[in-house]
Amino acid sequence: MAFQDIRKSRKLLSPTDIGFVIGVIVFSVALLALNIYLARTLQGGEWLFMRWSGARAFLFEKTDAYGLPIAQQVQTLVYGREAFLEEYPYVVNDPFYIVLLYTPLAILKELFSIFSPSVAVFIDFSVARGIWMLFSEFALVGIVLFSVRLTEWKIPRWMFIVLIGFGLFNPYSVNAILSASPTIFLTLIYLGILMLLQSFSDELAGALLFLVAYQWEVGALFFLFILVFVVANRRWSVFTGFGMLLIVFMVVAFILNSSWFIPYARAILFDWRRGVSYSFGFTLSDVFPLVSLAVGRWLSIGVAVLLLFETILSVNEYIMHVTWVAFLSLALNPIMGFAIFPSNHVVLLPAFILFVALAWERWENKRALLSVGLLSFVFIFSYGIYFQSIYATSNLYGDLLKIIPPIMAIIALYWMRWWAVRPPRIWADQLGGRK
DSSP: OOHHHHHHHOOOOOHHHHHHHHHHHHHHHHHHHHHHHHHHHSOOOHHHHHHHHHHHHHHTSOOOTTSHHHHHHHHHHHHSSOOOTTSOOOOOOSOHHHHHTTHHHHTHHHHHHHHOHHHHTTOSHHHHHHHHHHHHHHHHHHHHHHHHHHHTOOOOHHHHHHHHHHHHHSHHHHHHHHTTOTHHHHHHHHHHHHHHHHTTOHHHHHHHHHHTSSOHHHHHHHHHHHHHHHHHTTOTHHHHHHHHHHHHHHHHHHHHOTTOHHHHHHHHHHHHHHTGGGSHHHHHHHHSTTSOTTHHHHHHHHHHHHHHHHHHHHTTSOHHHHHHHHHHHHHHGGGGSOOOOGGGGGGGHHHHHHHHHHHHHHOGGGHHHHHHHHHHHHHHHHHHHHHHHHHOSSSHHHHHHHHHHHHHHHHHHHHTHHHHHSOOHHHHHHHTTOO
16 A cells, blocks of 8 residues: 555544543543642652652752652651661662662652743642652552453453452552652563564564663562573573663763762662661561561571472463563562562452462352452451551551461462463463464
8 A cells, every 4th residue: 555545544533532541641640639638738749759850850950869868858757757777777878870760750840930930839759750650540450450361360340440450459559659759660571571572573572671671679589480481492682672671771870970989889788778677588587476586587488499490380381471570580689688569469459369260260160259249358458457557556567567468368369270281271271472
């Protein structure tokens, strides 16, 4: 078909399409206004404030984004004072090229002061936080959609709406939205990497893999799993995409700030040392005082061996098996000794969706009742612990809020392992051409 023919064949948007676009715009604007109101009303947004302040410190104050003054500002937001020795310090610990990604939010006020000074008066961190919350909510919907796609779940519309509601309003998603955690976007990228590998878009998968190669407390094991999968299957183009974005980001980072690496390395070591009391082993010893702190080290070794075993079994198997191991790596990661925060547990949402999807396929006669029952149980149980952690005087429920979700996710995944790695014959025939 000639270019002129393609141009002539284009059709204008129908009234239905125009109405849909207008509806989406109006809904997004209304949701943004609500999010800005919540950002001004509710305390939080500490994870965004940490990076936002670091970006502004570099851009406008010409100071170190990794410096102690930035950490003290975040500590005042979180604790109402500077952190005690045993409390998390909230030091910027992202590579400088990641901090630069927060620049659009960091310069909002200055942009409005150029084009609309009267509006710029009202632009502050709450507006940046409201925008972040809006995109986080959209990203959560994307996580549900990508998870359903990866599990190849033929889901009815009503169940998809239920899953979206669960994905948006479970306590860990709400916590991640209110604290402005980047984990929501990292989870979406993890799923995007799996989908791109499934469709053999390896260079783009490698580029996305570079974007997640820093938040190790969320996805260190996932990163290692992807590396083993890529090497075992000789998908070398993944490294091409990874290397290309690495070079671009590093060049830009060192041109703009040639001295960022040493402060960044110092921040990483400081954050690691102060975050030990937030690790799985330390928290487990708090819940069970008779448990030795050394159990955390042995758990880390056991988890690493377990994931290596599962990874070796999966590298040449069907996509469902690969997806199961990838989600398992995300569930096992908190046990590896990194600092644990409840907002990071939003990364477990895909694992739970896989669990419900396998239960849906396995028990056909009562699939609707069982799926809704599982979602309701997790929803109510999680909120029960969450509210207990707020109102209880002891730290027990706060500790349970950190360690129970990964344990539940691991148990759920292994409960359904047989149907994930050994699908029914009809399902296997459908996937036979996609290894």
